[in-house]
Amino acid sequence: MELLVLSKEDLLKISDAETLVDSVKIAFSSFSSGKMKQPERHVDFVKGNWWGTMIGFNDQMFGIKIVNVINENRLKGLPAVNGVAILFSADTGEPQCLTEGSTLTALRTASASVLSTWLALRKKSIGTLGIVGAGDEAFYHAKLAQEFFSIEKIMITARKSHIDLAMKLGLLAVDKVKLLNSADVIFSTTSSQDPVILGKMLKDNFHVSSIGAHTPSSRELDDDVILKARTIMVDSKEAVFRESGDLIIPQNEGLLNDKNVVEIGDIINNGYTIDTPSIFKTVGIASQDVFTLSSVCKKAKEEGVGKLIKL
Structure with missing residues (x-):
């Protein structure tokens, strides 16, 4: 063979x-x-x-x-x-x-963020895209987004290394406050244990794809992001509510009681319309x-x- x-x-x-x-x-x-x-x-x-x-x-x-x-x-x-x-x-x-x-892993994860964005926006254009993080996932998220969408501006921020990545891909290196205040779509690609996406700093309408926070105690999204979101997309309800503090902690605090949490596959299969502001939380599935x-x-x-x- x-x-x-x-x-x-x-x-x-x-x-x-x-x-x-x-x-x-x-x-x-x-x-x-x-x-x-x-x-x-x-x-x-x-x-x-x-x-x-x-x-x-x-x-x-x-x-x-x-x-x-x-x-x-x-x-x-x-x-x-x-x-x-x-x-x-x-x-x-x-x-x-x-x-x-x-x-x-990096390619399929970035593709999922791009897909969630297209489902939320239902168009192939973005005003300002913000990327938080500067590792491999940030690189592939920027690369695939540039290929798939027409984007007016891409901002990037991180604790370090984002300036080099910005120069490599033609992005705009900014501080986190500017990115959160300006971005229409945000890809959060960090290994942070504490929230890096702060809801009070976001625009009234947004889409956030969060690919980090893979343990029950870690978070990329704070409570305000959860409270502002009208739709929360996930790759697998079972996996996300078992593995990620981004939804486990808000659920335990009673913040998800009136939230529409839906698998992205059900959105595709049933043609659901996504109400924004929206979140896509992914831990990755086989x-x-x-x-x-x-x-x-x-x-x-x-x-x-x-x-x-x-x-």
Whole structure:
């Protein structure tokens, strides 16, 4: 049998915003309709660092991703997020495609933020986009947003490194107050344990996609953001209310009693209209990885990208 292996460079060579956004759209739709099965994400902590194993499958394919977050790697000049993802045939059980997992994660996560924004705005133009954070996720969020939308201005802020990223991508480096006061859409891509998006500083109408805060005690969004939002989109209700303090804490405080919390897959499947201001809270689900991997592997085979290895 032959296994197609895709490096980070291969992934970036064949990935485009339209294809990636379409892939996560199908992924969310399939998850919420029950067509894609995925066991609960298995999480371990090794030397205090987060390791996750994510599995998703349907009648055609079976995918698994193993990923970790080692924040201390930044001090060593190494990537903080590492992993691999592999796709199998559900019919024969043969492994079909293997790819570097951290870039796959970043691409599918950024695609989800872009998709949530399109669903909230229902147009492919943004006035001012604000990005909070300056890591890999911030980079790919800016890159895919620039490809997918027509954007008048992109602002970025972070504790450090955002000036370099701004110069690299042609963004405007600003302080957090200016960004929160000015942005129509905000992508929050931090590893912060405490809120970085403050509702009192936001415009009356906004859309915020929050991809950080993956533990029950951590938050990117403060109470005021939750109170202002009319619609709260999530990738998986079960996963978000199990894993993220951004919704767990407000729920425990009784702030979600009259809020419309809906899975993004249900919005797609039922054609719901989103009332803004809106939030998209994502912790990432296996369905995103499987459909994105399937899509990029198919494209790689068509374009002759990657390396075939005989097993």
